[in-house]
Amino acid sequence: MKKVFVSGHNGMVGSALIRAFKSRMEEYEIITRNRTKLDLCNQLDVHHFLSSEKPDIVINAAGRVGGIYANNTFPADFIRENLLINTNLIHTSYEVGVTRFLNLGSSCIYPREAEQPLKEESLLTGPLEPTNSAYALAKIAGLEMCRHYRKQYGVLFHSAMPTNLYGPGDNYHAQNSHVLPALIRRFHEAKKTGQSEVCIWGTGKPRRELLHADDLADALLFLLSVDNPPDWINVGTGRDQTILELANLVKDTTGFVGEITHDLTKEDGTPVKRLDVSLLDNLGWKARISLEQGLKSTYGDFLRCEENNSLRI
Incomplete structure (x- = not known):
């Protein structure tokens, strides 16, 4: 039996x-x-902690995360905390003899203008999206640390780069959350209070790929079974939709009957962000949870958490 430490388990x-x-x-x-x-x-x-527990495997799912507003408002916090978490876990895992380290990056770390869909080799080929560059730089450093420790010390340290995630336990903060949980909360509250419209940030034209957290977990367990994984690999569905299309899906799921309007004073962020998942496909893994299915179950979890006052807000 292998002993596994999962950071960020909550x-x-x-x-x-x-x-x-x-x-x-x-x-x-x-x-x-x-x-x-x-x-x-x-x-x-x-x-x-690591020298006392002596895990065989460490999966780094910890980090400071947030949407455009949070990244723009607290860039120093994002770069500092994520750099410290990555550095401490990666180096200490090497020091205490952890045999496998699986690090989580993010699709946010690709260059803003990288060719779509985003291939693993596009990393570090151009300027980052300014609205999340602090977070992206810290996550890139984690990927590079794993790659170089693997090269220099022969340890099996590698990384997975998931696309935009959603699912049970998401953060529904009114300003600091990602796009999908922010939309779920906005449409739900509009329905509950009888509002006639919901305003979304920007034009609604940017395209986003979304992966359910349970699909990501399944992919990570799959990667642990691969003897010689790539230094980093994309994890996603390979399918995307516009923010406006996503807003309409959330509208239908929550049962809101009003109109969708736009706040054009807010930034759109990266225009398109869809992963090339052919490398993971060729290894034998594919996402299984459809967006419609995942959104329905996620909203159900939102309602349960709201009822028992356990929403992350």
Whole structure:
């Protein structure tokens, strides 16, 4: 049995990983720590924890994340915290003899004008999207650390780059959340209060690919079974839609009957962001949860959390 430490286990991705591992308990022993007991930004804390627990595998699902507003407003926090988390976990895992480290990057780290769909080799070939460059630089550093530690020390440290994620346990903060949870909350509250319209940021023309967190967790477990994975690999559906199309899906799912309007003073962000997932397809993994199915189940989870006052807002 392999011992696995999942960082960020209370987040959307981390909790999806815990759900996925529960079906494989005969193979894996899972260890976790809340941030009140383990500060991943503190190198001494991380070293003490990993040297005491001695996991075979570390999956880094921790990090500071947010939408356009949060990235624009708190760039220093985003770059500092994500750099510290990556550096502490990667280097300490090497020091204490972790045999496998699976790091999570993000599709946000690709150049703004990279050719679509985004291929793994496009990384570091051009300027980043200004609205999330601080976050992107920190995540790129994590990927590069894993690559260079693997090259220099022969350790199996590698990374997965998921597309935009959604699912149970998402963050529904009114300003700091990503586009889908922000839309779910906005349309739900508009329906509940009887509003006649919902205003979305920007033109609605940018295109976004979305992957359910449970599909990502399944992909990560699949990657753990690959003996010689690439240094980094895209994880997504390979399909995208405009923000306006997404807003209409959320409108239908929540049952809102009003109009959709636009706040053109807000930035659109990256125009198109869709991953080339052919590398992962060729290894034998494909996403299984449709956007319509995933959105319905995610809204159901939103309603349950709202009812028991456990929404992340």
